[in-house]
Amino acid sequence: MQLKNWWVKHGKRLVAKNIRHSLGNTDVNLQIRQTSLDSPDLFWYFNNGITMIADRTDRAPAGAAARSAGNFIFKGASIVNGAQTVSTLGRISEDEKLGIVRVPFRVILLSGAPEDLGQKITRANNLQNRIESRDFVAQDPEQTRLRQEMAIEKVDYQFVRGDDASLGVNSCELLELTAALACASGDSSLAVQVKTGIGRFFVDLKKAPYKTLFNPSVSGAKAFNCVLVLRAINNWIDDKKLGMVKKSGTEWGVLVHGNMILTAAIFAKIPSNKLDCPIADFRKELALLDIDGISGSALEKMVDKIKKEYANNFLAVLFKNPTMSRSVYGSGVA
Incomplete structure (x- = not known):
């Protein structure tokens, strides 16, 4: 449900640094949807997961002295792998099923990292839907200009x-x-x-x-x-x-x-x-x-x-x- 809420609130901005946005009803995306509805308890095992990069994070502990859980605010965050997963889940109306879905999720903080690390992570992490050579223009500053x-x-x-x-x-x-x-x-x-x-x-x-x-x-x-x-x-x-x-x-x-x-x-x-x-x-x-x-x-x-x-x-x-x-x-x- 958290991923759906993010998608509903932020839309394409959530994947702004990815090389692709939602690709719609591809075979892979239809399978993601089908798994979430038919086997939501198995989604964790079948999905490659989501990778998000962020410039930094602020952490507020969930409980006094607790280190196993917390609330996080990510600055400059973008999902760079998993755009199809989050966009597909974000369009599912069956919230009861989504409440069972669990998705592997990792966050990579770029603070202090080499300047081009974010781009390298994006290129290396996109393998589920077929990559086309044109997709990498998303990282070219000339296109943004x-x-x-x-x-x-x-x-x-x-x-x-x-x-x-x-x-x-x-x-x-x-x-x-x-x-x-x-x-x-x-x-x-x-x-x-x-x-x-x-x-x-x-x-x-x-x-x-x-x-x-x-x-x-x-x-x-x-x-x-x-x-x-x-x-x-x-x-x-x-x-x-x-x-x-x-x-x-x-x-x-x-x-x-x-x-x-x-x-x-x-x-x-x-x-x-x-x-x-x-x-x-x-x-x-x-x-x-x-x-x-x-x-x-x-x-x-x-x-x-x-x-x-x-x-x-x-x-x-x-x-x-x-x-x-x-x-x-x-x-x-x-």
Whole structure:
């Protein structure tokens, strides 16, 4: 019950330093729920438990001179392993069953410890639900900076993986932003990587291609402005495909298989200084940009290039090839 009370009171703040928030109804989380309801007395034996880190603690003894029990106040506390356990238990309404559940729980105090110990503990303790390479961006200060800068302009940037991620006119998330920055980079090979496997950007957060996109030179405003352009281009591509009677041929192939290279070519036509302006100002600028005209022209040039030089190539394969993709990209930019 204590864990449920914490979750109800604090929600995601309880796991703020974890690499993931609640993942919702995963197989593991459904099993956690089932065990708590069907075998609450066995929960202790079946669950890996919870690890919490805290900067320090203040202890008030439960009884005079008692050392076996006490009331504790943890400062700077966060659950870094067990987010799925606490969030799952926090959503169970059968309090009678929860009253029987016992969960292994440990607290690690970081006072006097090396500065990066908390991050190392977080990485080493997440093994129940499958870890994705993108999850570790939660520990990158650049991501926190981008979120803070976007928040100043009333945009919600969601980079921690969870079941409550949502996209809207005033929000974006990590994968969408990665695709936008890759296409805006001017490097067609990064657009190819988005298409062939976006997870590759997060394999090593200390070097390219991740650092090419996420570094101090990229402001929160520019990042979200790129997302706005990406969405406008995607809308144009979707409308173009919807209006095509023939769902085949070179033009269709570019829209489907070469959409990222086409997007990169369109980005290249947008003055970079416009992307650097405040988000509210850029929304007005975007309405004045001829995205439809720029997109149509780039598509026409790319189709022309393919028909002349790559007529015998399967486009699904061509757009996975960095060299050929760069050539087609160049024609769209020209």
